[in-house]
Amino acid sequence: MESSEAIRPEKMGPLVMKETWNTPGSFVSWERSENIYIVRGERGGIVFVFLNDEMFRMKVFRNKVPDLTTTAAVLAESCVPHLFPVEENDGQLTFTTSAIRLIIEKTSLLLRVENMDGKVIMQQNLTSWSPRGASHAEYDMQPDSHFYGLGEKASFLDKRGERYTNWNTDVFAPHLPEIEALYESIPLLIHMHGALSYGLFLDNTGRSDFDMRSHGVAFTIGCSTGAYDIYFINGPEMKDVVKRYTSLTGRIALPPKWAIGYHQSRYSYMNQQEVLQLARTFREKNIPCDVIYLDIHYMDEYRVFTFDPVHFPEPDKMIAELRGLGVRIIPIVDPGVKKDPNYEVYKQGVLEKHFCRRLEGDIFFGEVWPGISAFPDFSDVRTAEWWGDLHKYYTDLGIQGIWNDMNEPAVFNESKTMDLDVMHFNNGRPVTHEEYHNLYGMMMSKATYEGLAEHMGGERPFVLTRAGYAGIQRYAAVWTGDNRSFWEHMAMAMPMVLNMGLSGLAFSGPDIGGFAHHTSAQLLVRWTQMGVFFPYCRNHSSIGTLRQEPWSFGEEVEGILREFIGLRYRWMPHLYNLFHEAEMTGLPVIRPLILEYPRDPHVTNLCDQFLLGENVLIAPVYRPDTEHRSVYLPEGLWIDYWDGEVHEGGRHILAAAPLRIMPMYVKAGTFVAEGPLKQYALEDTAESVIFHLYGAEARSGFFAAFTLYEDDGHSFSYKKGHYSEISVHAAGEEGGLRLGWTYTVREYAPRRDMLRFALCYPNFAAASVDGLPEVSLEQLEEGRTGWARNGKNGALIIQVNDAARGGELRIQAVRAEEELNRKE
Numbered sequence: 001m002e003s004s005e006a007i008r009p010e011k012m013g014p015l016v017m018k019e020t021w022n023t024p025g026s027f028v029s030w031e032r033s034e035n036i037y038i039v040r041g042e043r044g045g046i047v048f049v050f051l052n053d054e055m056f057r058m059k060v061f062r063n064k065v066p067d068l069t070t071t072a073a074v075l076a077e078s079c080v081p082h083l084f085p086v087e088e089n090d091g092q093l094t095f096t097t098s099a100i101r102l103i104i105e106k107t108s109l110l111l112r113v114e115n116m117d118g119k120v121i122m123q124q125n126l127t128s129w130s131p132r133g134a135s136h137a138e139y140d141m142q143p144d145s146h147f148y149g150l151g152e153k154a155s156f157l158d159k160r161g162e163r164y165t166n167w168n169t170d171v172f173a174p175h176l177p178e179i180e181a182l183y184e185s186i187p188l189l190i191h192m193h194g195a196l197s198y199g200l201f202l203d204n205t206g207r208s209d210f211d212m213r214s215h216g217v218a219f220t221i222g223c224s225t226g227a228y229d230i231y232f233i234n235g236p237e238m239k240d241v242v243k244r245y246t247s248l249t250g251r252i253a254l255p256p257k258w259a260i261g262y263h264q265s266r267y268s269y270m271n272q273q274e275v276l277q278l279a280r281t282f283r284e285k286n287i288p289c290d291v292i293y294l295d296i297h298y299m300d301e302y303r304v305f306t307f308d309p310v311h312f313p314e315p316d317k318m319i320a321e322l323r324g325l326g327v328r329i330i331p332i333v334d335p336g337v338k339k340d341p342n343y344e345v346y347k348q349g350v351l352e353k354h355f356c357r358r359l360e361g362d363i364f365f366g367e368v369w370p371g372i373s374a375f376p377d378f379s380d381v382r383t384a385e386w387w388g389d390l391h392k393y394y395t396d397l398g399i400q401g402i403w404n405d406m407n408e409p410a411v412f413n414e415s416k417t418m419d420l421d422v423m424h425f426n427n428g429r430p431v432t433h434e435e436y437h438n439l440y441g442m443m444m445s446k447a448t449y450e451g452l453a454e455h456m457g458g459e460r461p462f463v464l465t466r467a468g469y470a471g472i473q474r475y476a477a478v479w480t481g482d483n484r485s486f487w488e489h490m491a492m493a494m495p496m497v498l499n500m501g502l503s504g505l506a507f508s509g510p511d512i513g514g515f516a517h518h519t520s521a522q523l524l525v526r527w528t529q530m531g532v533f534f535p536y537c538r539n540h541s542s543i544g545t546l547r548q549e550p551w552s553f554g555e556e557v558e559g560i561l562r563e564f565i566g567l568r569y570r571w572m573p574h575l576y577n578l579f580h581e582a583e584m585t586g587l588p589v590i591r592p593l594i595l596e597y598p599r600d601p602h603v604t605n606l607c608d609q610f611l612l613g614e615n616v617l618i619a620p621v622y623r624p625d626t627e628h629r630s631v632y633l634p635e636g637l638w639i640d641y642w643d644g645e646v647h648e649g650g651r652h653i654l655a656a657a658p659l660r661i662m663p664m665y666v667k668a669g670t671f672v673a674e675g676p677l678k679q680y681a682l683e684d685t686a687e688s689v690i691f692h693l694y695g696a697e698a699r700s701g702f703f704a705a706f707t708l709y710e711d712d713g714h715s716f717s718y719k720k721g722h723y724s725e726i727s728v729h730a731a732g733e734e735g736g737l738r739l740g741w742t743y744t745v746r747e748y749a750p751r752r753d754m755l756r757f758a759l760c761y762p763n764f765a766a767a768s769v770d771g772l773p774e775v776s777l778e779q780l781e782e783g784r785t786g787w788a789r790n791g792k793n794g795a796l797i798i799q800v801n802d803a804a805r806g807g808e809l810r811i812q813a814v815r816a817e818e819e820l821n822r823k824e
């Protein structure tokens, strides 16, 4: 006898599923409801929310009008709807702001954004969805289209011709151009064509795809689950897009200065003695260092919030001695909590229902370092607070920074992550892991940041994370995961970190020297030369690889690394100022040239050199046994940092780069603010600031200006106004230069009596500086006011009292004959 089983569908051969994708169809009606606009088609529609003149949100719906809550990426205060005039005629519906026109074609709900000159900025053609919940839209692409953003992705800067997936993934290997998903997902695409740039941000925390490869004349953005909830962000410049995107998803919190010092890590420093010895070695060798990391071996069998009683028996003593040396530690904290009924964190987590569960109520267990582990459900405020509070364990020890790893979350199984049917409670609005996945790591770091801040008495915390989603910049710096000690990976770190910067992640960087595989003397030198100009600067390497602390390759290498790490510390005022700018504007600390020179066709995909801020060009050597490289200098005059040679821009030059040199250029007529060399960022040395002005000219029309932000470098008191801002300027005139400085804010007073200016490679020599005596360099060092010729690199050095709110000086240039006489 046969049962109905005999005709099971699978036995009938493979079932060819024909999914019919649906579109909203043609226009039916529109209405305004409160401050939002609902446009209905035959089978669905789109809700439009205008955030301001330059940004609007569009959320596609199938049957019911969707709710308009956003994910944690978007700042509630930036998402307030505004009304704008709407006009309807037979064929179109048009919304008009002061900057753009959004035109919806009634036939197909195709939509188009134009600027006030009628130029098309963006065109969205087909919007469609599958019966199983995927959505997709197609956008016009031009012959001159270039694409940027998308956070942490492999390959080159311009994403034209690439296709990527956003699904936070623990990719130990390989980091290759064909890898579509890494640890972070920032679904922001910046599209530049001609003089127009705009951004599209798909706020979807499940799997999404951006395809700039497959369609030739169009690119597509799709997602597998959840809502098609997309933000249009207007330019016209890429800088506008970055500023606006970060006004929507937030900007970095100004880090404590120690967090932007040099950091040393290893998987793992195995015991207390090793950590202390390491710190002492940095001090003995005079190599600046702020932080040593504790990787997983510091824990008691990988239980988070513990120290191993054998190898780290006295963490408090260790930390006290480190503090004396000016070194902090940052321990790693993974999300997996070891299943062990005798482990307090696990017990609490179970009893208080903090772990991710399936709908039916059973806890999801996965294997990670500690063995079978449970995973906190950070989507819930209650659990986030619990987790944050657990960090009191660390803050009580004086720890102020935490390293979040494995928070994709990574699980040792086939899918490499949590099962998709696990639920996130999400404060009473449960969602599956499939829909929530990309947010998991960010919510962990948010909980960590907030917990640390809560227990640090007004000091700024630091969190480093591997996984994240749009908005992660508000809580954590990001490192780019398990790269390898390959020259190719050093080179790829540039476009990767540059695009992260364009995607709001202003504070990021790779493992310097490479994590896996074995570094070499040259690779470590070249990578460190580059790495000290990246926003996040940490040397980290894996267990089983050659050691790569700065002294691992003998004295010559050590000397070069000391110089370059020292340079980062001397440039700390400048760097810190750029972090302040990133907090205020969202603009990244390091920038691809295209951001500053958007009309220069040579730089659309240039990513083997970059800018620190807007005026310092860094051109690393990223191949072995290479002592020259070509450098592209954009328009203007560029001064070689090492020898002062002035180069006319708008062309390529060949730079000499023996191992101790990394080519660097400062744009003529700009400032770099330097401070004293310190062994750690908050070392209590005499404070000083030297405004280096490059390439001053004694002619009318020359003008340079710069503003330096300063505060205590470690507390939140700057938020209450305790900071200072000093603006300096130099205006050339016939026969001289006027140099001025003004404190526009002076609510924080650095401990210094003097201000110094160094005119590097001016095109004139000074005869006198009005009101100031000519003194020797030694006298300047002793703290006298005055001016001296021939500082380092022939600079003219001027020292003034820092007492007043400002001042102005006139520098008299020597006439050519006088200069000649003087020399004879």
Ligand code: MIG
Pocket (backbone or CB within 6 Å): 266, 267, 295, 296, 332, 405, 406, 466, 481, 482, 515, 540, 542
């Ligand atoms: O899968 O904690 O990317 O930086 O050293 C290894 C050990 C887990 C991965 C991180 C790496 C870290 C390592 N972790």
